[in-house]
Amino acid sequence: MxxxxxxxxxxxxxxxxxxxxxxxxxxxxxxxxxxxxxxxxxxxxxxxxxxxxEISNPHLFVFAADHGITAEGVSPFPSEVTPQMVLNFLSGGAGINAFANRHGWSLKVVDAGVNFDFEAHPLLVDAKVKKGTGNFLKAPAMSESECLSAFVKASALVQEAKEAGANTIAFGEMGIGNTTTASLLMAKVLGLSGTECAGKGTGANEAIVARKAEVIDLALEKYADLKDPLAILSAMGGLEIAMVCGAMLEAAAQRMLIVVDGFIITSALLMAEQLCPEVLDYCVFAHQSNEQGHQKMLKHFNATPILQLGLRLGEGTGAALALPMIQSAVDxxxxxxxxxxxxxxxxx
Known part of the structure; x- marks a missing residue:
């Protein structure tokens, strides 16, 4: 390929x-x-x-996007929460704002594909490919050209960070429905079932978790013939996950240290590994979340996470919290x- x-x-x-x-x-x-x-x-x-x-000018990008799969009842929250949370990031009121401020991260919020039109803001980067992915049970979530467009936009952001003196980078995410998307990607790549990958995400009850597992199994059947990693990411992925995947590859190409956050971000790394295994040389794993799927992916990577705090918020919060430990190692x-x-x- x-x-x-x-x-x-x-x-x-x-x-x-x-x-x-x-x-x-x-x-x-x-x-x-x-x-x-x-x-x-x-x-x-x-x-x-x-x-x-040395650790210099660490950058953290939070990528946000909407997911068409939410139409299948896989999340306790409506899609409207995605732009609401982006606005919360921009106002400085989210968990990632508190932790990034405390630990010295340069924070940017990236609209990768939110179904909303945001006003300009100093913290916001408009990199929208389209207003959310399609419902992957009906048709591929995005085209390969849209996925590659996400890669190109993400690469540009990483290059800008490098030019600003950053040698350390991390990624967070926001997207209602994206734990289902991440679970599907890991199920496809690791050869697992929906039940083995689906978890509670940000508060799903048992009925919703069961629905997520069902949706994953249906999608695995629908896309059983897909083998190419880019085709898999395009058919099953999210725009924020695609951008993180592309950003990780660019960061590794730029010889930057990548601090890997939780479940969603690790699924993006799983896809990056399929495209270029050398990306793992540049990664440290910030934490192990409470998601069963995250624990299985960490086992796949033979990874030892820095922190184990029972986190499942996303946003890049685990990566933000791990920076003092990394700095201590350098010191x-x-x-x-x-x-x-x-x-x-x-x-x-």
Missing amino acids: NHTSIPTVSPLNLESKAAIQHKIDQKIKPVGSLGLLESIALKVALIQETEAP FLNQMNSFETGGVATGE
Whole structure:
């Protein structure tokens, strides 16, 4: 498969891995005693190709879009909540605003495909491809050209962030119905059933969860012959998920650290991995959510999440909260004395 709109990602250069690991091991501490922080420090150093990495101007984009599948009764909330939540983001009143402000993220809200016309706002990026996806039980959610358009728009945003000095990036989402979309994508890619993937999302009851599982199984049957990742994402995906997928690929191509949020964002990474497996070299996983599907995807990636707080809000909140841990990993690598410089005996 060769799609010119899809960025090319190079694998990490591991020539310096031994030297970076030696620096980590020689800090004044028992080897491995900083746990996950040590592997994070190693990853950031490899991405930045330096033994003295830094986190600079971290950017967080929240992508919003509507989903035609809401017509099938898969969400306790009406689609009108999507633009209402976008307006809440813009007013500074959402969870992601609080956490981004606290932890130093540069926050932008991206209209990827909301069925609403927003007025201009300093925090809002108009990247609308169309006013929501179609109902994927009736027809493909979007065309491949619309999906690739989402990739192109997302790539431009990442490039702008890079030019503004960002070397760390994260993505959030808002879209009523998108847990069904994400569940379907993971079911298709991982070969699972609707029941194995569907969860409560933001508050669905058991009847709605059962309906989500039914809808997923019907869609799996409808699109059973699809194999190409771009065709799968186009038929089953959401515009916000497509943009996150494209943005992740561009961020990896730009050698940026990607902080992966929860269930919806991880489903976008699943699709990015299908298009370009090297994208995983640039990712750290912020948290494990309460969604059963998220836990299964993390297992697929053999991922160790930084936080486990029982989150299921979305918006990029888990990624925002993980930044201090990532910064701490970089700080110990740069600031902590080694046995050679600290005058402490190694015990050998």
